[in-house]
Amino acid sequence: MSTRSTASTPNQVGGADRAPAQVLRLAFALFLSYLAVASALPVVSTYTVHRLHLSNAMGGLAVGIAFFSTILTRNYAGRLVDQHGGRYAMRRGLLIYSVASLICLLSLLPFFGAAIGFVVLLAGRLLLGVGESLVVVGMLGWGIGLMGAPRSGKVMAWVGAGMYGAFAVGGPLGLGLYDAWGFAGVMAAAILFPLLGLALIQGVAGVTPQAGRRESFWRIIGRIWRAGAAVGLQGVGFAALGAFISLYFQQKGWPYAGVGLTAFGVGFVLVRMVCGSLPDRIGGSRVAIVSLIVEAIGQFLIWSAPGPALALVGALLTGLGCSMVFPGMGSEVVKQVPPQLRGTAVGGFAAFQDIAYGATGPVAGVLADHAGYAMVFLIGGICALLGLAAAISAHRQPAAESS
Structure with a gap:
């Protein structure tokens, strides 16, 4: 299945360049969705050590495994963007963010016990890394398609602003939610944020992927x-x-x-x-x-x-x-x-x-x-x-x- 829309590059209506406003919407959606990563970052190890009663090393593993998953799936995300478009990849990444956070939330179920609960948490964190690849690479491909290659630097600057802005806000937010409502509160917010981002980008036009010779x-x-x-x-x-x-x-x-x-x-x-x-x-x-x-x-x-x-x-x-x-x-x-x-x-x-x-x-x-x-x-x-x-x-x- 492919999302091959007919948006021009840059997107122009009535002589006005709409692309910057559309890409800013994508950047804000990225900011919202990345709160699912940033808000969880300072609390995952705490939850692993204090709630699951596992070691600090296991807490570090729970944090780092999402980044490992991201590295391994950059190629997959890029191929998906090239074949189906950035809109296709980013929308699926946002949904994966929410599903991953839901899986992490399920690790709280009392009948799992510490060991199985930790395995469930790791599964959610692995999936979160896949979502991160799809969202970031998808937005880069989508934004460059809308703005045009000559303005790719601005697109990448906005992507970074969305990501690092989320890190600046997400850390204190995650700790505040954890203090108030525990790990369940953090994961509930992490489920919601990407869905808000998904709603925000619904009206942004897709860009037709370019045909041409593939390379390894x-x-x-x-x-x-x-x-x-x-x-x-x-x-x-x-x-x-x-x-x-x-x-x-x-x-x-x-x-x-x-x-x-x-x-x-x-x-x-x-x-x-x-x-x-x-x-x-x-x-x-x-x-x-x-x-x-x-x-x-x-x-x-x-x-x-x-x-x-x-x-x-x-x-x-x-x-x-x-x-x-x-x-x-x-x-x-x-x-x-x-x-x-x-x-x-x-x-x-x-x-x-x-x-x-x-x-x-x-x-x-x-x-x-x-x-x-x-x-x-x-x-x-x-x-x-x-x-x-x-x-x-x-x-x-x-x-x-x-x-």
């Missing part, structure tokens, strides 16, 4: 690996700061341990708001090259800071730098493949960042145990410089033919 996933990765490496290496500093900046301040005995994440978030959101269309105007690789330099400076400042003020400046610079690497290099990925392969290419590109986020925490934790938290930010700065080399290489790569 690994051949497509061969085209885009430079851009993928740049965004993955950028993600090391992002993930390391999120996991360890507060602990670094505490180890040093510095005040304002919680302000580091705030400084990072302010920088990240500010650049997304002000510079969202910059990759489309001056070139995505140029934006990413400058961004990675700024990130590297920020990471090295945190590593070498003699006091909290300079470390906070480093956190702000890291946020400023990290913000536009994904939309910048993502807009280059769109140029490297013909239209009928964009969904698969964007899915593969996003997987590089997923892997970086998933691997950084454990690896950086080992480094911190043996060499201190400062070493984590030194490695983050080095990775940003390696990402800079990858971005420069991608900048020199010629664009693909359009068909």
Whole structure:
């Protein structure tokens, strides 16, 4: 079954470009649906340890298995977008989000017991990762189809704003729901949010998938690996700061341990708001090259800071730098493949960042145990410089033919 509508690109009615307003609706739907991920994130491990009476390691597994599932299904999501359209993939992903949260809710049933309840929880979390792939890659494909490839950088910036906005709101929201109504309250909200998103996008036109020659996933990765490496290496500093900046301040005995994440978030959101269309105007690789330099400076400042003020400046610079690497290099990925392969290419590109986020925490934790938290930010700065080399290489790569 295929959703092959006849929307133009960009979508124009009576001379007015309706595409930006439609893509903003998709971004808000993504924000709503991603609350199902973000609100559950801080409470799943707590529920596993305190309600199911399992170990901290099992709590970590329950959190991380959704991200593992996301990585494994990026290729599937991309293929679905290429064959049936972003609307088809995103709508199904939203439904899967709700079903996954319902399965997690069922783990509370008392006759399951702790062991079976945990297996049910893991099944729900695995399915949640599938939904995340379909929603994000589906919205990217749908949004680029509506706006047109020349404005793909703006679409990717809006996708990031929806996702990270949900993380900013979802964490406190999930903890508040958990305190008030327990795990059942969090999962009930996680069932509802994607359904609200699904209702919001009902009136947005689909885009006809492009016909053309197919290629294997690994051949497509061969085209885009430079851009993928740049965004993955950028993600090391992002993930390391999120996991360890507060602990670094505490180890040093510095005040304002919680302000580091705030400084990072302010920088990240500010650049997304002000510079969202910059990759489309001056070139995505140029934006990413400058961004990675700024990130590297920020990471090295945190590593070498003699006091909290300079470390906070480093956190702000890291946020400023990290913000536009994904939309910048993502807009280059769109140029490297013909239209009928964009969904698969964007899915593969996003997987590089997923892997970086998933691997950084454990690896950086080992480094911190043996060499201190400062070493984590030194490695983050080095990775940003390696990402800079990858971005420069991608900048020199010629664009693909359009068909």
